[in-house]
Amino acid sequence: MARGRGRTGRDEPNFDVPEGRVASPGSLDLRLSRDDRAGGGVAAKRGTDGQAQRGRGGAVPPGRRSAPAPRKATKRRGSFLARLTYACVVLGLWAVIGLAGLVAYHASQLPPIDQLAVPKRPPNIAILASDGSLLANRGETGGRVVGIKExxxxxxxxxxxxxxxxxxxxxxxxxxxxxxxxxxxxxxxxxxxxxxxxxxxxxxxxxxxxxxxxxxxxxxxxxxxxxxxxxxxxxxxxxxxxxxxxxxxxxxxxxxxxxxxxxxxxxxxxxxxxxxxxxxxxxxxxxxxxxxxxxxxxxxxxxxxxxxxxxxxxxxxxxxxxxxxxxxxSRGGGSANYVADLVMDVLDDYVPKFDTDIVVQTTVDTGLQAAAEKALVDELNAKGGRYNVGQGALVSMRPDGAIRALIGGRDYAQSQFNRATTAKRQPGSSFKPFVYLAAVERGATPDTVREDAPIRIGNWQPENYSHQYEGAVTLRNALALSLNTVAVRLGQEVGPKAVVQTAQRLGITSPLQANGSIALGTSEVTPLEMVGAYGAFANGGTGVIPYVVTSVKSTDGKPLYKRGEGGLGRVIEPNAAGMMNAMMHETFVIGTAKKGDIPGWDLAGKTGTSQDFRDAWFIGYSGNLVTGVWLGNDDGEPTKKASGGNLPVEIWKTYMMVALKGQPPVPLPGMNRWRKGPEPTATVAAAGGPVGGILGTILGETQPAPPPRQQTSQRQRGPSQDDRNFLEKLFGLGE
Structure with a gap:
């Protein structure tokens, strides 16, 4: 092997050449062999003993290099991981691009960001009682907006x-x-x-x-x-x-x-x-x-x-x-919801449009509302099955028309139909005061006498509930005892049209049929109408429009509505109102509502029962509160002799005892002038007639002797079944 040195004394590179050859610049082969390339050496031949063949003395043949096997395996593993990493990065980039595209697509389906705004919450209507407590919420949300700091x-x-x-x-x-x-x-x-x-x-x-x-x-x-x-x-x-x-x-x-x-x-x-x-x-x-x-x-x-x-x-x-x-x-599903439904029915009349929460102040007293609900539900639970009475309604208002309690049914959760404001039913004898008022306005007085005797109008022949007749009787007693023939006679005297006009003047708005039977309450009305009309008697002659809303405000206190003076003006002359109050007062003294009397109070009212006992009514009042009760069945099925003088009077008294408790008695306007004077008392047996004999024999009670009356040929002597029916009537089981 020849060596050479440079001028600097450093070793210069040299290349071994095979023996027998002379190295020359032109004979050097500087090309990489297969083994010198990446992945080379895989084709090296191996001997039969498994060892790679080498040159003499175990030396590597000239011009060839061989990489150790472990080094080749490491390179293979490294290149695989690199390819895997590369693939993952590419796939990740594509996933990001795809996700971005997906997000961009769905974002394009939304309104532009600069136009996005939180939609307004549907307004809530908070309905408050007269004392400011919450009765109910109405609106799509069911409650007002509250701040997190509250x-x-x-x-x-x-x-x-x-x-x-x-x-x-x-x-x-x-x-x-x-x-x-x-x-x-x-x-x-x-x-x-x-x-x-x-x-x-x-x-x-x-x-x-x-x-x-x-x-x-x-x-x-x-x-x-x-x-x-x-x-x-x-x-x-x-x-x-x-x-x-x-x-x-x-x-x-x-x-x-x-x-x-x-x-x-x-x-x-x-x-x-x-x-x-x-x-x-x-x-x-x-x-x-x-x-x-x-x-x-x-x-x-x-x-x-x-x-x-x-x-x-x-x-x-x-x-x-x-x-x-x-x-x-919530007892009965929450009867306050009937009030809330009424508020929503009339709210548009006061506030046509609003887009924020509002507060509606009402006239309803929560204590009276609860007392009314309890009186109605408890009575129906106790006696509704016996009398086959499924539903009821109660309306109570001040004589100026302010509703203090309103029950539209037995259970709001079971039925949201508001029978107090919407159900039209025959009022029966509770309609008779309009007939008597029409007669009074044409010259009659409580002491005017009319004949209680059979009467026929065409093919129609109305009868008394007891099927008995009293003969000559004063209007005072005829109304208290709810004698049908007297009411029909008065209706014919003044004319059915005058009866209709009188009722409408007092606030009845339902259609009324001007025929002979109107005197017995055959045209359908709602409890709210009837109680409102009776308000004119209680206040001395001013017509009222029942109302429940006193004011409407926004939640920040801005007034949107405030009730002013309202009503129908004078609809009854004071003297006529006094006579009507005196006559209807006798209903509690000798008539069909005796069991409803509350000691210490001047009360007046009228019971009513429709044909076949389908509807039972009682509307009574003091000088500061008018309350009406209706009972019956929604499908018009007859009750089992539920009449105005039994269940409705009992509900009325239960409620009024709570409503009037602790208040000073208020006189009925003008009644004292026409109040029936004291009369000598005698045993009931001496009152005259077979009915008096029955009462005296059974009860041994005393009561004011009735005025002299003429007996008719239809009057039977002795205790008959008709007399027993009349006895039931006097004790509130009938009219």
């Missing part, structure tokens, strides 16, 4: 704890929460937890339909990011609390608190807050008024989450678990 701190925290514990740290979409939800759902049966944030839920409620799809979830996430950009966390939480659905038509936490606990949201306890927080997961399944055990179990989960996050003290949680929340009971 609420106890634990109420919004309950929702954060159970629905979105990372609410204050994420940007609207929570990848950690989604991962946690996926992990928990994989370890449990069914879907245990969702991954939507409160912001996403709000976005869905505000802008999207409730459908479940990937498209909607993408839009939900986009809108959640927009909400987080535009509003603070507390503003988002406040929007959520006022929009989320709690079931039973309640949207928002205020509506839910009123619906389930009968109190405003600011007054709920920790246990109640936890129940509300857990309710939004499944409002129908977890509603406490439908599935209380499930609602309480869910509330316990909320309390545990609140304690875990430090949102509630352990001792407070312990108390809440020991005393779990329960829904407020």
């Amino acid at each position: 609420l106890p701190p634990y109420l919004p925290r309950a929702f954060v704890a159970i629905e979105d514990r990372r609410f204050y740290s994420h940007l609207g979409v929570d990848p950690v929460g989604i991962a946690r939800a996926v992990a928990q759902n994989l370890t449990r049966r069914g879907v245990a937890q969702g991954g939507s944030t409160l912001t996403q839920q709000l976005a869905k409620n505000l802008f999207l339909t409730p459908e479940r799809s990937a498209s909607r979830k993408i839009q939900e996430a986009i809108l959640a990011l927009w909400l987080e950009h535009k509003y603070s966390k507390d503003e988002i939480l406040e929007l959520y609390l006022n929009r989320v659905y709690f079931g039973a038509g309640a949207y928002g936490v205020e509506a839910a608190a009123q619906r389930y606990f009968g109190k405003p949201a600011k007054s709920v306890s920790l246990a109640e807050a936890a129940m509300l927080g857990g309710l939004v997961q499944a409002p129908s399944r977890l509603a406490p008024n439908r599935n209380l055990p499930a609602a309480q179990a869910r509330a316990a989960q909320v309390l545990a989450a609140m304690q875990d996050l430090g949102f509630a003290k352990p001792q407070d949680v312990k108390v809440a678990l020991a005393q779990p929340a329960r829904p407020a009971s």
Whole structure:
């Protein structure tokens, strides 16, 4: 091998050449062999012993190199990982591009971001009683908007704890929460937890339909990011609390608190807050008024989450678990809803348009409303089955027309039909005061005498309830005893048209048929009309228009409506009103409402029963309150002899005893001038006639002797069945 050195003394590169050859610049082969290339050497031949063949002495043949086997394997592995990494990066880029395109597509289906705005919440109508307490909410939401600062701190925290514990740290979409939800759902049966944030839920409620799809979830996430950009966390939480659905038509936490606990949201306890927080997961399944055990179990989960996050003290949680929340009971489905329905029926007359929450002040007294409901429902529960009476209604108002209580049915939850304002039924004898007033206005007085005897008008021959006749009788007694023949005679004297006009003048608005039978109340009217018309008697002759709304305001106090002076003006002359009050007072003294008398009070009124006992009425009043009761069946099925003098009078008295308690008696206008003077008392047996004999024999009571009267040929001697029927009538079992 020849070597050479450079001038600098450094070793110069040299190349070995095969023996027998002379190295020359032209003979050097500098090309890479196959073994010198990447991946080379794989074709090296091996001997029979498995060792690669080499040159003499084990040397590598000239011009060849061989890479050790381990080095070749490392290169192969490295190149595979590189290709895999490269493929993943490419696929990731394509996935990002595809996702971006998908997001862009779904974003294009939404309104432009610069045009997005939180839609206005449908206005709520808060209907208040006369004392300012809440009777009901109306509108699409069922409750007013509340500010988050109005609420106890634990109420919004309950929702954060159970629905979105990372609410204050994420940007609207929570990848950690989604991962946690996926992990928990994989370890449990069914879907245990969702991954939507409160912001996403709000976005869905505000802008999207409730459908479940990937498209909607993408839009939900986009809108959640927009909400987080535009509003603070507390503003988002406040929007959520006022929009989320709690079931039973309640949207928002205020509506839910009123619906389930009968109190405003600011007054709920920790246990109640936890129940509300857990309710939004499944409002129908977890509603406490439908599935209380499930609602309480869910509330316990909320309390545990609140304690875990430090949102509630352990001792407070312990108390809440020991005393779990329960829904407020609402007797009869909440009769105040009948009042609320009436308010909504008339509200357009006062405030045609509004787009914000409003507050409606009413005339209704919550204590009287509760007393009226209890009186009606208790009576029907006790005796409704015996008398085959399924429904009832009660209206009570001041003599100026202000409604103090209104019951439209036995159970609002079972039937929302308002029988007090909408059901038109025959009033029977309770219509007779309009006939007598028409006669008084044409010269009759309470002491005017008319004949109680059979009468025929064409083919029609009306009869008294007792099928007996009293002969000559004063109008005072004829009205108190509800004698049909006298009412018909008076109707014929003044003319059916005059009777209709008189009733309409006092406020009856339903169509009335001007025929002979109008004197017996055969044209249909509503309880509200009848009570309103009787108000003119109670106040001394001024016609009233029943009303329930006194004012309407916005939630910030801006007045939208205030009731002024109203009414129909004078519709009865004071003297005529005094005579009518004196005659109807006798209904409580000797007539069909004797059992309804309240000691110490001047009272007046009239019972009524329609044909075949289908409808039973009593409308009575003092100088400060007019109350009417109707009982019957919605399908017009006859009752089992329920008449104005039994169940309605009993309901009326039960209610009026509460309504008048503690108040000084108020005289009836003009009645004293025409009050029946004291008469000598005698035993009932001496009162004359077989009926008096029966009463004296059975009861041994005394009562004022009736005025002399002429006996007719139809009057029977001795205790007959007709006399017994008349006895039932006097004790309130008939007219």
